[in-house]
Amino acid sequence: MITIVSHDAGGAEILSNYVLQNKNDYQFVLDGPAVSIFSKLLGEINIKSLKETIGNTSLYLTGTSWQSEIEKLTILTAKNNHIRVVSFIDHWVNYKERFIYKDQLVLPDEIWVGDEDALELAKSIFPPEIVKLKSNPYFESLKSYFRNWKSKNLSDDRFNILFICENISDHAKKSFNDERYWGYTETDAIEYFFQNLEKLNIKSGKYTFRPHPSDEKGKYDWVKDKYREYPIQISKKIPLFEQIANSDLVVGCESMALIVASLANKRVVSCIPPEGKKLGLPQSKIIELRSL
Template sequence: MATVAVIAHDAGGAEILSSWARRSGNACLLVAEGPAVAIFKRKCPELTPMALLEAVASSDWLLCGSGWQSALEREAIRVGRAAGKKTVTFLDHWVNYRERFKDGPRLLLPDEIRVGDVDALRIAQAAFPMHPIVLEENPYVLDLLDQIDAIPQRTNKVGNVLYVCEPVAEHAKLAYGDARHFGYTEHDALQFFLDKIHLLNDAVRPIVIRPHPSETAEKYAWALNATEQEISFGGQNTLLQETLAADIVVGCESMAMIVGLLARKRVISSIPPGGRRCRLPHAEIEHLATMGGGRDG
């Protein structure tokens, strides 16, 4: 049994790595910052966060997330390499693969990249054609499927909506120096959804707005006065709990939308016309910008 340093900051990577830690049978040392701290505390309470240098020195190899909100994972790759330890990154999404490894003008790649499905494998092989890429079942998805199968599905569809947010403008500003680089912001997308909610052809009832783990509900308080629909804010329960309580999951291109697909919910992208098209490769996702005869940007 190996000793593995698991290192994460962003929520997406933390969900995968915490599920991996629970399933792997390896001894794990945790380095967590930002949203990852709460995720590991909920899923792996026996792991106590420690300093990066200490974890690297005491481990056999490193398993990292891949975030854009922090340089922690890239620093882990750098430190691991300097210590002669194998470094592995498990990609948690389907977009911005090269940007996740940018270290100034160059790429700082781990020894191995892991992906959790064939779509991610195809995208990663195109982004890193000469790099070792391994397909491994996504442990977070396996956990979700186990939990979904254990919970009876509701049969009374009443049109409840879970709107999942992501800090689009912050990401664009950090990566490209322009908050509107993608042609829209998270506020544009939410406003577009509220304006076009009638296109869903459902008797839409309450809307729960779930901020991204790095955001607060106050950021979206303006939405309370932007529609006649009943709005409340989520985030107090787990993503899966709030997904299962909804009939429709709406967002831009968040991993939370894939959780909606796994839970067999109707899933819709709210990226407005003029914005970059949703890059999630899942054909089941509907696009609000093309409903009612509209055209996607």
């Protein structure tokens, strides 16, 4: 029996597609955004507590989260009960912080990554022998989806801009007790984007802001109020990959969604301001606004 443990959206997308593509006996310890992501892809799921799974699992397969400690607790539980545990990293940033629990580094038996860039980075931070390159099941699913996609908005001739929002300040506050730890916040990034539209040759278009799963409702209403001259909507009612497929330009800071957009052959821009941290995504796939 394999036990899947997931909370945050990025890891949930990978692990739910892993389950879909790899037939086996599974049980699930899910919370937060992962619940709806798994249910949408796999149907109704019987969710268990971590404690319920200890006596009947041969492997724990986890994501990594900043919103929750469940994956770190799973690693500790697995180690204490001599059960193999593997974590699939879904991103390219903050690797070490993903495994810090109460100021201690808590590592699984193996760390899986989904591309060569992540492999090189992970091996520079963790013991190289525990880092393994695996096919990213979420990306494989998306590649197939985008190949077969037929836009539902072919009659809409406006230039469509999708802004992927990220909960940067909350993440920094929780991890480092400083919402400006990385030199900027999500508000700074949005304002920097609007201040530099001419660098992207955007003269008119339709703007859609997609909130992060951890964002409170109404968090980005200020954008519509401040930039009234632009046709802005705030929406995450349709799946992310549909929003990306229907967009001409995808903008964000360093969300995994920017890599997803590059898989769809979209123009992708990071709007981390000049005072912000170095872009952590594979840079060959992303245009940096501050470098234009």
